[in-house]
Amino acid sequence: ADADVADYGDDELWAREPYRDRRLILKTARPFNAETPPKQQVDHFDTPNELFYVRQHMPVPELDARTHQLQVMVRLGEGERRFQFSLGELEQFPSVTVRAALMCAGNRRSEMNAQVKPVKGLSWAGGAISNAVWGGVRLRDVLLHCGLGDVDPTDLHVILTGADVDATGVNFSTSIPLHMALDPTADILLATQMNGTALPLDHGYPLRAVVPGAAAVRSVKWLESITISKEESPSHWHQKDYRSFNASKTWETADFSTAPPIYHLPVTSYVCEPADGEYVPVRDGHVLLRVRVDVSSDRGRSWSEAELQTDSAAPRRHYSWTLWSLQLPVQPRQEDMEIWVKATDSNFNTQPETFENIWNIRGILSNAYHRIHIHLKHET
Amino acid sequence: ADADVADYGDDELWAREPYRDRRLILKTARPFNAETPPKQQVDHFDTPNELFYVRQHMPVPELDARTHQLQVMVRLGEGERRFQFSLGELEQFPSVTVRAALMCAGNRRSEMNAQVKPVKGLSWAGGAISNAVWGGVRLRDVLLHCGLGDVDPTDLHVILTGADVDATGVNFSTSIPLHMALDPTADILLATQMNGTALPLDHGYPLRAVVPGAAAVRSVKWLESITISKEESPSHWHQKDYRSFNASKTWETADFSTAPPIYHLPVTSYVCEPADGEYVPVRDGHVLLRVRVDVSSDRGRSWSEAELQTDSAAPRRHYSWTLWSLQLPVQPRQEDMEIWVKATDSNFNTQPETFENIWNIRGILSNAYHRIHIHLKHET
Numbered sequence: 001a002d003a004d005v006a007d008y009g010d011d012e013l014w015a016r017e018p019y020r021d022r023r024l025i026l027k028t029a030r031p032f033n034a035e036t037p038p039k040q041q042v043d044h045f046d047t048p049n050e051l052f053y054v055r056q057h058m059p060v061p062e063l064d065a066r067t068h069q070l071q072v073m074v075r076l077g078e079g080e081r082r083f084q085f086s087l088g089e090l091e092q093f094p095s096v097t098v099r100a101a102l103m104c105a106g107n108r109r110s111e112m113n114a115q116v117k118p119v120k121g122l123s124w125a126g127g128a129i130s131n132a133v134w135g136g137v138r139l140r141d142v143l144l145h146c147g148l149g150d151v152d153p154t155d156l157h158v159i160l161t162g163a164d165v166d167a168t169g170v171n172f173s174t175s176i177p178l179h180m181a182l183d184p185t186a187d188i189l190l191a192t193q194m195n196g197t198a199l200p201l202d203h204g205y206p207l208r209a210v211v212p213g214a215a216a217v218r219s220v221k222w223l224e225s226i227t228i229s230k231e232e233s234p235s236h237w238h239q240k241d242y243r244s245f246n247a248s249k250t251w252e253t254a255d256f257s258t259a260p261p262i263y264h265l266p267v268t269s270y271v272c273e274p275a276d277g278e279y280v281p282v283r284d285g286h287v288l289l290r291v292r293v294d295v296s297s298d299r300g301r302s303w304s305e306a307e308l309q310t311d312s313a314a315p316r317r318h319y320s321w322t323l324w325s326l327q328l329p330v331q332p333r334q335e336d337m338e339i340w341v342k343a344t345d346s347n348f349n350t351q352p353e354t355f356e357n358i359w360n361i362r363g364i365l366s367n368a369y370h371r372i373h374i375h376l377k378h379e380t
Numbered sequence: 381a382d383a384d385v386a387d388y389g390d391d392e393l394w395a396r397e398p399y400r401d402r403r404l405i406l407k408t409a410r411p412f413n414a415e416t417p418p419k420q421q422v423d424h425f426d427t428p429n430e431l432f433y434v435r436q437h438m439p440v441p442e443l444d445a446r447t448h449q450l451q452v453m454v455r456l457g458e459g460e461r462r463f464q465f466s467l468g469e470l471e472q473f474p475s476v477t478v479r480a481a482l483m484c485a486g487n488r489r490s491e492m493n494a495q496v497k498p499v500k501g502l503s504w505a506g507g508a509i510s511n512a513v514w515g516g517v518r519l520r521d522v523l524l525h526c527g528l529g530d531v532d533p534t535d536l537h538v539i540l541t542g543a544d545v546d547a548t549g550v551n552f553s554t555s556i557p558l559h560m561a562l563d564p565t566a567d568i569l570l571a572t573q574m575n576g577t578a579l580p581l582d583h584g585y586p587l588r589a590v591v592p593g594a595a596a597v598r599s600v601k602w603l604e605s606i607t608i609s610k611e612e613s614p615s616h617w618h619q620k621d622y623r624s625f626n627a628s629k630t631w632e633t634a635d636f637s638t639a640p641p642i643y644h645l646p647v648t649s650y651v652c653e654p655a656d657g658e659y660v661p662v663r664d665g666h667v668l669l670r671v672r673v674d675v676s677s678d679r680g681r682s683w684s685e686a687e688l689q690t691d692s693a694a695p696r697r698h699y700s701w702t703l704w705s706l707q708l709p710v711q712p713r714q715e716d717m718e719i720w721v722k723a724t725d726s727n728f729n730t731q732p733e734t735f736e737n738i739w740n741i742r743g744i745l746s747n748a749y750h751r752i753h754i755h756l757k758h759e760t
């Protein structure tokens with residue numbers, strides 16, 4: 001039931017993995033999972049492609065943009081309707097770009113694990129998130145072309161299936177509700193471009209979904225097919241993971257079949273600089289704090305006024321992170337500093353103070369205040 | 381700057397106040413402010429009109445449905461366009477009903493006041509919220525009729541002005557962003573009906589705005605005019621109240637001109653039965669807990685599985701409260717019980733554990749866990 005670590009013994013399967021930048025912080029090699037270093041997150045508003053965090057469930061599939069086909073299957077009981085699009089044929093739809101952060105639902109899991117009790121999953125620190133400008137066409141436009149503007153979307157789902165295959169031959173797949181996919185403000189893309197270039201192999205070349213604001217697992221890479229269905233995806237990634245459980249549930253009592261799937265993510269934030277435990281130089285009586293506010297549907301706020309770098313997207317269509325910097329005053333002989341960050345979204349939802357009451361077996365949605373302790377180095 | 385208590389000495393102004401149900405919990409008599417008793421909140425999914433909480437800033441104005449006119453003024457720089465509608469003329473637009481809770485942004489202020497430090501405002505407990513089915517026409521439809529589908533809504537505002545007048549002759553007014561007013565899923569109404577009857581005098585007879593999911597102050601009663609403007613409402617209720625400040629701000633340092641206005645409210649919940657400090661009978665080894673989950677954009681969840689009563693509105697258009705009941709097990713000789721409730725919304729935002737870090741000078745957005753302590757009466 002733990003989809004985080006695949007069990008692939010065969011070296012051959014991994015022989016064609018792409019080159020990865022050595023600055024990425026490796027979590028697992030096979031499948032390849034690696035974080036963007038927090039200080040490099042705040043060095044760039046849009047993460048350079050080679051520094052974008054990588055989350056793989058399986059080996060990277062090899063696809064050819066010239067021959068790649070996207071199947072769209074509408075299965076609503078009265079027989080199936082099928083559509084097929086080459087990448088060239090997808091260009092009939094309006095070309096759009098959307099700036100959006102993607103974040104693993106398990107980002108910051110390691111803090112929940114350390115501060116409450118063990119959770120199961122990759123021990124992400126704060127680096128399973130990056131920001132990019134994605135280019136492609138709207139999923140909504142493709143679905144309308146396929147006649148889905150004429151159905152009641154209630155209780156219907158859009159199953160997204162990738163070309164990556166697990167050890168038992170099952171393709172990666174998950175789903176999102178059809179009403180989400182049809183929402184004109186949701187800006188869900190079928191993307192071929194990332195920060196102005198073709199998608200890298202690690203990020204879904206040649207075609208992926210990008211579901212802004214949602215857990216990144218829904219942004220299926222190496223997209224091969226879309227199925228409109230009365231059921232959610234039957235895959236174990238969809239059925240047995242990325243669901244919400246309360247702090248009382250154990251692996252014995254958790255019932256995945258009745259637990260709500262996680263689509264959109266709650267507000268969170270992270271101190272990217274300095275790092276917890278770091279010795280930090282004091283300059284002119286201040287230390288520099290650089291903070292990332294994630295998945296704020298509109299805007300973030302903090303206790304102190306701060307310099308912010310944000311996207312100019314319209315209200316309720318703001319899907320990128322916000323970066324903050326702040327000069328924090330230091331007392332002349334102060335040796336240590338405890339720093340807490342929290343963000344508040346445009347609905348005035350804010351982060352829980354601690355992980356204790358949001359703890360869950362999978363360590364997801366780990367959005368309590370980020371707290372670090374630093375040591376101060378006064379210049380002499 | 382405190383708009384909660386008007387200073388009206390003249391008895392004459394209050395001579396025509398409507399009859400009020402004696403079960404309402406009085407907070408101030410002039411203007412009339414009163415809570416719905418929590419146990420009566422959970423007795424009815426839709427609060428009976430006579431038990432709906434009342435929040436007045438001024439005396440109740442006297443209006444006549446037969447002659448009432450709604451002015452719509454579009455003031456976007458290039459001259460003003462004016463429209464006028466009698467209630468009969470508003471019936472040209474499609475008739476709709478929306479089930480929505482209205483909650484004062486200051487609901488539960490008394491807990492923040494007691495648990496952290498003093499805040500300024502009416503000392504609402506948990507009763508400044510009620511739920512109803514509102515009938516009328518969509519504000520969006522009226523605005524489209526007035527040509528506002530053709531303008532870019534960015535940075536434009538819809539100023540709503542009521543017939544209630546303060547001691548200096550200024551009409552009550554506030555505003556919402558035009559993009560909110562035009563959102564087809566926001567379901568903002570110009571309402572004439574409340575739970576199937578004409579609006580009562582205390583609830584805006586004969587016409588009010590209903591802005592689902594927003595602080596109730598935006599649901600302007602006794603609605604006389606709508607102005608589309610490049611500026612937010614200049615009124616002191618809009619400029620000097622219902623804005624967000626962090627816990628460090630004092631009345632001396634708070635700058636209302638740069639603080640974000642509160643439109644939508646964060647997730648919250650409340651134990652309506654039993655009350656804090658109550659002696660509660662134990663039946664068959666259990667006590668009954670009845671909980672209200674408020675302003676959840678989609679659904680609420682709790683640590684324990686519970687029986688829930690909810691509205692069938694479409695996802696993302698769910699504007700009513702959710703009522704829960706749960707049988708909590710009691711040990712044979714247990715004398716006391718501490719109960720905490722929290723809710724989680726469909727984006728998995730949840731409530732802060734305590735009020736300390738969300739404290740603010742006005743005591744609004746007071747949505748920490750609700751915690752009660754009860755005494756258990758075992759049957760003998």
Ligand SMILES: [Mo]
Nearest residue numbers: 104105106107
């Ligand atoms: Mo994950």
Ligand SMILES: [Mo]
Nearest residue numbers: 484485486487
């Ligand atoms: Mo209020």
